[in-house]
Amino acid sequence: MSERTQQTGPEQSPATKSGRRLAAQLAAKKAADRRRKRNAVISSLAAVAVAAVLIGVFVTIGGGDDKPENQADATPSATVPAPDEPAAPPAPQLPADADPALKTKPTVKPGTGELKKLAVTPLIKGTGPAVKKGQNITTNYVGVFYKDGKEFDSSWTSGQPATFPIGVGQVIPGWDQGLVGVTVGSRVQLDIPGELAYGNDAAKAGGRPTGPLRFVVDVIAAQ
Known part of the structure; x- marks a missing residue:
């Protein structure tokens, strides 16, 4: 083979070298494009995941904020009246000028001797109006057996005063x-x-x- 042929063979052709460089550049560009597309997809997926997490957090927080401010203090559902029933009035509180002793459960001792008739003994004199027959009265009370003082009933145990009509046969005589x-x-x-x-x-x-019984009764309200 001549010297000219060796210098201008396929391996030494300028056109061949340019083609290789161009092919390499195109391959590099395609690889870069693929990396950009892959990174874009990964970024999009990450953004979607973050958005989903934020939406979940906002929904959770928003769900809590939708409750009324006083819902935590609401009455338990077991005692809430049905929608077609009127709400029960609040339990009467002690009169403003009531003796502070009415805030404390009394100690009730047994009686002495034979009890033959009803006996009413004032322990604390209230300053409110007198109870009238047919009124609804609200009371706290303790009931014991007259002979030994053993307690059998008390509104103080439940923490709920008792309200009932008086003088109309709804309670014991x-x-x-x-x-x-x-x-x-x-x-x-x-x-x-x-x-x-x-x-x-x-x-x-x-x-x-x-048998004979002894009650100590606090009259809280009458209406």
Whole structure:
């Protein structure tokens, strides 16, 4: 082979070298394009994931903020009236000028001797109006057996005063007779013989306390 042929062979051709450089440049450009596209897809997916997380956080926070401010203080659902029922009035509070002793459960001792008739003993004199027959009165009370002082019932245990009509046969006769005329804000002791309470026969009392009973009653309100 001649010297000229060796200098101008395919391996030494300028056109061939330019083609290789161009092909290399195109390959590099394509590789760069692929990397840019791949990075763009990854960035898009990351942005979607972040947005989803933020939306979830906002929904969670927003759900909590939708509640009324006083919902935490709402009454438990078991005691909330149905939509077609009127809301129960709030439990009456002690009169503003009531004796502070009415805030504390009294200690009730047993009676002495034989109890033959109803006895009403004022312990604290209230300054409110006198209870009238047919009114609804609200009371705190403690009930014990007259002979031994053993407690059988108390509104203080449940923490809920008792409200009921007075003087119309809705409670035992000893209460109907003993609480009418008592002034609001008073604490009275009622010593009630069995016949004005639940009777003296346990077989007929249906599980209620029998015999003479002693109650200490606080009259909180009357209306």
